[in-house]
Amino acid sequence: MKDVAALAGVSPKTVSNVINGFVHVTPATRDRVKDAIRHLGYRPNTSARNLRRGRTGMVGLIVPELDIPYFAELARCFLEAAAGRFTILIEQTLGEREREEAVLAALGGKVVDGIVLSPLTLRGTELMDRLAGTPVVLIGERPSGGLADHVAVDNIRAARDAVQHLIGLGRGRIAAVGVRSEPFVGTPLLRLTGYREALHAAGLPGDRGLECETPGYHRRHGADAMTALLDRGERPDAVFCFNDALALGVLRVLHERGLRVPEDIAVIGFDDVDEGRFSVPSLSSVSPDKTAVAERALALLQERIETPSAPVREIVIGHRLRVRESTGVREGTGTGGGTP
Amino acid sequence: MKDVAALAGVSPKTVSNVINGFVHVTPATRDRVKDAIRHLGYRPNTSARNLRRGRTGMVGLIVPELDIPYFAELARCFLEAAAGRFTILIEQTLGEREREEAVLAALGGKVVDGIVLSPLTLRGTELMDRLAGTPVVLIGERPSGGLADHVAVDNIRAARDAVQHLIGLGRGRIAAVGVRSEPFVGTPLLRLTGYREALHAAGLPGDRGLECETPGYHRRHGADAMTALLDRGERPDAVFCFNDALALGVLRVLHERGLRVPEDIAVIGFDDVDEGRFSVPSLSSVSPDKTAVAERALALLQERIETPSAPVREIVIGHRLRVRESTGVREGTGTGGGTP
DNA sequence: TTGAAAGCGCTAACAC
């Protein structure tokens, strides 16, 4: 920078003013400085700037696994929503408590101005302790008691909507895939709750034998769970999967077993990932507004960074049901619609 | 840090020594400092450290689109390969030249120590200019003339392998989906070259009418291309898709048109993403070793950062053919194998 | 083995 200042015949401060677009600079001076910058190929040092400003302009996005399609799509939304405002630093926790702590620790030391976190194991005051004052917005998980800003769909209601849709199809033996008993909290619990509520409201008997646990949320976990269920001799007439990846694994197994979807078994997922529009059959799903999640979360975080003491806020993101072939609607990839 | 030093009754230098794990510190002193750190909840400021050290420990991973499954899986591999060594900063270019330049510009100013780039539009000296000396490793694209380190599968050979497999199945009218004419370079060109070479080697006539351009690499682009091809009255007996997402779009359209896969039309993709193991039918694909790509690329980058003047290196990553149902093998999700 | 002093490159505050 000194070189630039020298070449332009001004002080470092003026160079700084030009770089940061301050108004009170004579056009002539500005041009001279810009020429010098170009001539020297000068690039301001980000670390120095960050140190001086006390901010890095970076935001951490912490998700469980980046290759679960929902999180890949969500990450893309965040990168787009942040473009020009923040730099997004993506980390994954793999759903392991250890990694979750390690990632939060690594993001300490003012690496990021704030964090958008999709928590899986840490919660409540423990989580807040690990954050050590770093502004945070939680996504996808109901915070334990208004400790932090939160952006998510109404998971219970959304799950209820999905299951009510299946019930409306005349299905009564509805399995749930994606139950987590350890830890028995978070998003999976909310979706399970919605599932049970819907059955109860319809006067259907709950059946714990139809509530399938999975050790993860990839396609293979859905496939394994469905295989196990069928091998136990259970024959549900519908399946509600806690995410689309699980549902796609389930679809694959049903195909292999010669079971027709939706005729024999209807299947609905959660997330509305692109993949579900092209699967055979196409996958019905609960569709959260991912763009809204990203935009609202970043907006909240920005405000939180600026006003750390502001009251905690809770944002509910809208969702809708995408009904496709796996629960009864014939459709094409293009404009072709159809009837159930 | 001063607070910590004061509390521990030592100088800042000693605190620094402890934090950085230097050996020449008395155990007693070390313990005292560590206690002070814990007591004060002290976290070293990363910006200050980076400024002083001249390194940030961050590496930029620049991919076209994070929600293309291959790049999501690759990103995961990079995050895992980098764990503990680098912090990975993921950015996407959306395949747009403008964004590609913007991202490279944003990563200037020593934000990252180096860049892993999957380039789409920039190339050659122009690319090197934009990097302005930042160490770089290119992935997926053959660099124009040994200007930078490069890690990738042998795209031409891999594409040839895929098409030869189709030919081996007795197919002769083989379409290619994913051709890019603008810019007519890069990975798509290599795969097209391999496709043409395989046809030529088998004495099959090339047919430009079967080379389908796509404006992108998502499922919908594959679906659109296949729809257009069939609507033109073409009836290939096999399709080679330049990536799996395209292939999955193609599968969907073939299903809608009532064409059997592989009986009427065999389909093979490229990337071997998890999704293809669960699609109906499951998808044959060229499988690059993604873990190896990530590990080798980071190793190369680290060496490049340490020795900027080292000779440029070219790493070829192994690949293999995963033959699944879409080219003739019946299989289950589990251990079940089968015969064509 | 530890301390003192200097400075990484930038910008906030204030002077001119």
Place this chain on the structure above:
DNA sequence: GTGTTAGCGCTTTCAA
């Protein structure tokens, strides 16, 4: 409108 001064928090000399 522009220059001067000081200091962000750390690590790296060099000295003790």
